[in-house]
Amino acid sequence: MIELPPVCDYEGSDYRTRFWEGQGRDYEDQVERIALRRLMPPAGDTLIEIGAGYGRLAHEYRGYGRVVLFDYSRSLLREAQAQLENDPRFIYVAGNWYTMPFVDGLFSTLVQIRTLHHAADAPALFYELARIARPQGCYVLEFANKKNLKAIARYWVGRQAWSPFSPEPVEFAALNFDFHPQWIRQQLLAVGFSPGRALTVSHYRFAPLKKLAPTSLLVTLDALAQHTGNWCQLSPSVFMQVTHPASGPTAVPPAFFACPTCKTPLDKPVDGRFTCPNPQCRQQWRVENGLYDFKEPV
Numbered sequence: 623m624i625e626l627p628p629v630c631d632y633e634g635s636d637y638r639t640r641f642w643e644g645q646g647r648d649y650e651d652q653v654e655r656i657a658l659r660r661l662m663p664p665a666g667d668t669l670i671e672i673g674a675g676y677g678r679l680a681h682e683y684r685g686y687g688r689v690v691l692f693d694y695s696r697s698l699l700r701e702a703q704a705q706l707e708n709d710p711r712f713i714y715v716a717g718n719w720y721t722m723p724f725v726d727g728l729f730s731t732l733v734q735i736r737t738l739h740h741a742a743d744a745p746a747l748f749y750e751l752a753r754i755a756r757p758q759g760c761y762v763l764e765f766a767n768k769k770n771l772k773a774i775a776r777y778w779v780g781r782q783a784w785s786p787f788s789p790e791p792v793e794f795a796a797l798n799f800d801f802h803p804q805w806i807r808q809q810l811l812a813v814g815f816s817p818g819r820a821l822t823v824s825h826y827r828f829a830p831l832k833k834l835a836p837t838s839l840l841v842t843l844d845a846l847a848q849h850t851g852n853w854c855q856l857s858p859s860v861f862m863q864v865t866h867p868a869s870g871p872t873a874v875p876p877a878f879f880a881c882p883t884c885k886t887p888l889d890k891p892v893d894g895r896f897t898c899p900n901p902q903c904r905q906q907w908r909v910e911n912g913l914y915d916f917k918e919p920v
């Protein structure tokens with residue numbers, strides 16, 4: 623068995639109520655939506671959100687025919703499912719982003735927001751995403767920027783040991799990483815993605831300022847400042863519009879799920895189970911109450 627990188631496990635977490643609802647983060651939520659709308663094609667056939675959590679951003683995908691909400695946490699996906707009720711366009715898939723349970727070239731659009739900071743091995747994740755990306759499609763990636771103004775100031779006055787200018791990721795808390803924009807670009811290029819337009823986001827993420835100024839004003843100012851992202855990135859969050867690899871396979875319907883271990887395409891589940899048809903593998907995966915569960919084999 624190949625050893626996979628460690629995962630930041632949100633199973634059973636109260637992420638929605640502890641971090642978002644009523645927690646004074648309307649500003650962050652609104653500016654992220656603005657950036658997402660600016661970079662993501664508004665409509666398409668198949669979209670996946672990687673690390674979708676409880677589906678905070680799910681309503682942004684209304685122009686898409688099929689939307690996969692993918693996350694390691696079954697409990698957060700159940701919250702998404704309850705929130706979105708019976709909208710048949712949504713597909714809930716639990717699994718690990720280092721071993722995605724999909725056939726090659728499936729998704730026209732990939733979205734990843736507020737999750738890369740949990741990737742202990744971002745190059746391995748990008749490699750897997752390039753495999754499931756349909757050629758010429760669009761990947762909207764958000765990442766936590768280590769070269770932000772606060773980190774630079776702290777470094778210059780000696781209150782932070784690590785340099786915000788060095789390219790390698792910094793693990794500032796267990797399984798929480800900040801990344802240098804240049805390093806991200808290099809890793810994307812290495813697996814065939816083409817990084818393009820960048821937006822800087824959350825310029826005014828500063829608690830005293832958020833208390834003082836109306837949210838609507840900060841959101842308007844941030845929306846203007848986002849455009850500076852193409853020249854320099856000094857905000858804590860960066861959104862990037864990335865084009866999928868130019869060539870490669872395109873999935874042919876009905877092919878959709880694949881064994882996360884050996885990547886053999888899977889037939890429809892029987893009695894709530896997928897069985898990998900590869901005689902060397904034969905692993906089984908559970909489907910329960912609308913949740914496709916690829917976290918571990920049955």
Ligand SMILES: C[S@@+](CC[C@H](N)C(=O)[O-])C[C@H]1O[C@@H](n2cnc3c(N)ncnc32)[C@H](O)[C@@H]1O
Binds near residue numbers: 675
């Ligand atoms: C901070 S939350 C962000 C959720 C959502 N993107 C949002 O902005 O509201 C990070 C999410 O990444 C997921 N995650 C972390 N590591 C993962 C992995 N290896 N595979 C799949 N999901 C993962 C967590 O379960 C969690 O839901």
